Amino acid sequence: MDTDITTLNDLSIFQHEEENSIFHKLNFTRTTGGREKLRSIFSRSLPSLEAIRDTQQTLKAVAAKSGSWPKKISNGSILMIHKYYESTVDQIPPKPSAISAYLYKIFHAPDYSLVKYSSGHAYDFIKGMQHMVETFSGTDTPSNLKLLLEKATVLMEKYQLRIVESTEKFDDMGLADMLNLAHFFRYHYKDQLMDLIEVYYQLDAWYSMATAATELGLVYPEMVTTERPSLSATGLFHILLQDPVAYDIGLDHEHNFIFLTGANMAGKSTFIKAVGCAVFLAHIGMAVPAKSMTLSLFDGLLSNINVVDNLLKGESYFYNEVQRIKNTILKINDGRTWLILIDELFKGTNVQDAMKCSAVVIEGLLKMKNCLFILSTHLYEIGESLKQFSNIEFKYFETTVENEQLTFSYRLKEGISNDRLGYLILKREHVLEMLDGLG
Numbered sequence: 001m002d003t004d005i006t007t008l009n010d011l012s013i014f015q016h017e018e019e020n021s022i023f024h025k026l027n028f029t030r031t032t033g034g035r036e037k038l039r040s041i042f043s044r045s046l047p048s049l050e051a052i053r054d055t056q057q058t059l060k061a062v063a064a065k066s067g068s069w070p071k072k073i074s075n076g077s078i079l080m081i082h083k084y085y086e087s088t089v090d091q092i093p094p095k096p097s098a099i100s101a102y103l104y105k106i107f108h109a110p111d112y113s114l115v116k117y118s119s120g121h122a123y124d125f126i127k128g129m130q131h132m133v134e135t136f137s138g139t140d141t142p143s144n145l146k147l148l149l150e151k152a153t154v155l156m157e158k159y160q161l162r163i164v165e166s167t168e169k170f171d172d173m174g175l176a177d178m179l180n181l182a183h184f185f186r187y188h189y190k191d192q193l194m195d196l197i198e199v200y201y202q203l204d205a206w207y208s209m210a211t212a213a214t215e216l217g218l219v220y221p222e223m224v225t226t227e228r229p230s231l232s233a234t235g236l237f238h239i240l241l242q243d244p245v246a247y248d249i250g251l252d253h254e255h256n257f258i259f260l261t262g263a264n265m266a267g268k269s270t271f272i273k274a275v276g277c278a279v280f281l282a283h284i285g286m287a288v289p290a291k292s293m294t295l296s297l298f299d300g301l302l303s304n305i306n307v308v309d310n311l312l313k314g315e316s317y318f319y320n321e322v323q324r325i326k327n328t329i330l331k332i333n334d335g336r337t338w339l340i341l342i343d344e345l346f347k348g349t350n351v352q353d354a355m356k357c358s359a360v361v362i363e364g365l366l367k368m369k370n371c372l373f374i375l376s377t378h379l380y381e382i383g384e385s386l387k388q389f390s391n392i393e394f395k396y397f398e399t400t401v402e403n404e405q406l407t408f409s410y411r412l413k414e415g416i417s418n419d420r421l422g423y424l425i426l427k428r429e430h431v432l433e434m435l436d437g438l439g
Contacts, residue, residue: 001045001283002300002331006324010305010341011276012240013042022277025239026286028211031075033197034204041205045283049223049297055285056220057142062203063210068135070128077121078197084118085190092183101176119182122193123170129156129196130165132203145206148199155196160184209286218287221278222294228253229298229337229372231279235291238274245410246291247271251372255393257365259383260376261417262397267410268376269305271397272341275374276303279339299336302328305343318348325361332371340365342375355379359386366391383416 008014015021023042029035046052089111093100105112133149133156141149163181167173173181185193212218216239224230230252237244245267251258262268278288279301304324325345332338345361346354359382365373366389386392396417400407406428426432 001280001298003045003280003302006306007276007301007303007341010303011273011280013277013280014039020240022239022281026209026212026216028208028215029204030073030207031078031201031204033078033201034208037201037205038208041209041284045280046285049225052223052283052285052297054142054144056287058144058206059210059213059285059287060220061136061140061142061145062206063214065135066207066210066214068131069207070131072124072131073128073200077124078200080118080121081125081193081197084114084122084186087114087118089115089186092179092186094183094187096176096179096183098174098176101179104179105175115182115186116178119178119185120170122185123164123181125193125197125200126156126161126164129200132200148202152196152199155192155199158184158189158192160189213287216289218289219292220287221282221290222292223282224294224296226296228370229256229296229339231275231295231339231372233275233278233288233290233293233295236274236278236293237289238270239277239289241270244274244289247274247412249275249412251374253369253391255391256369256371257362257373257389257392258375259362259386259392259394259416260374260396261378261380261383261394262376263399263406263408263417263419264378265406266397266399266408266417266419268397269343270410271412272303272305272343272374272376276301276339276341296337298339300331300338301341302331302338303341303343304328304345305341316348318346321346321348329364332368335370338371340371340373340375342373345375345377345379347378351379355382358382362386363389380416380418 011022012020013022015024018024023039027035027038029038046055090108092115093104096104129152133152136145137149160181163173163177170178213220218239232250232252234248235246236249237246249258260268260271274289278290278293279295279298281288282293282295283298283301304321328340332340346357349357358377358379362375362382363386365371365375366386369391383394387394394414394416395412396415398409398411398413398417399419400409
């Protein structure tokens with residue numbers, strides 16, 4: 001699924017302040033390398049329904065046995081393995097006898113301490129990977145996971161590693177066996193061990209995704225094959241909110257456009273981002289924040305939410321809005337299926353101009369039956385002229401006013417809002433009183 005940096009930023013997939021991002025919310029990795037692998041997964045959608053389904057099955061398999069995840073493998077242990085290869089140590093004797101091992105311990109004491117400590121971490125890592133292969137191998141193992149476990153198995157098919165399998169702890173080995181294994185790690189197994197660590201990073205990323213689904217109560221969407229794009233969900237919510245309100249949504253080729261209205265702060269932007277976030281997560285094989293969700297495979301996802309001006313280039317806010325819409329039209333006119341999310345179209349010009357521009361753009365987009373659209377606007381007046389189109393649905397978020405106090409239900413309703421609350425908000429925030437007091 002094609003997307004761009006603007007869309008990823010609009011949906012808060014990644015953020016400069018990472019703790020406010022979707023990625024951070026779903027990051028349960030145990031290692032730095034696993035975290036970077038997870039970031040890579042979040043940066044690239046899966047190419048097919050088969051790949052998405054395989055990933056879903058893999059995550060479910062990992063979740064089912066997450067309690068057996070090896071505790072011996074940690075970020076610290078992997079860091080020590082890397083340090084072992086980066087450090088200079090005196091030559092470890094090959095095939096040491098009890099005497100030569102003892103002499104190395106006595107006459108190379110500082111190096112021996114580093115060798116023993118680092119090799120102990122390498123031992124724990126291999127032990128953990130052996131346990132991983134044993135735990136997750138089986139006839140019902142998903143293909144993605146099976147291929148990775150087979151790679152790990154090949155990398156560990158060394159007779160020197162049999163002692164790891166036959167002992168419980170590194171300290172259970174005699175001094176000669178300990179140094180013999182350290183020698184093997186140091187001089188004959190570096191490349192394979194680095195490859196095995198990369199295998200673990202992928203497993204760690206999957207562990208994170210599976211754990212996030214369990215911890216946050218997410219569900220795996222059903223991906224379907226259809227000629228035209230479709231999207232339906234019940235109980236959909238925004239994953240970054242502490243106490244989110246859930247939505248139900250349905251879009252298909254017969255009703256492929258949602259015209260969304262409502263007052264500022266009523267929930268329009270949150271709803272749009274919730275839909276975009278869920279569709280994005282579905283396309284990387286991740287579970288989504290909803291009770292249920294069914295969707296087709298999209299070729300692309302684009303948003304037009306947080307448009308900014310560019311002072312250095314002398315470009316106005318409205319100009320950049322136009323450019324974003326222009327680029328969107330160029331992309332979706334390729335016959336592929338897109339989900340397009342537009343929040344508050346044409347805020348950068350006067351109301352009359354914005355109404356004319358918005359009506360023209362919406363009427364043009366309504367011709368695109370191979371795409372799904374959600375568009376919010378504060379220009380309620382243009383809604384009446386759009387009712388002639390059978391493929392548009394009108395939704396709004398209601399705001400109630402009692403004793404000049406605003407109440408937002410954040411519930412999605414049928415129809416067009418007619419709320420005009422700007423003056424009331426000015427009054428409620430005592431701006432009018434402040435203005436009267438000026439001078």
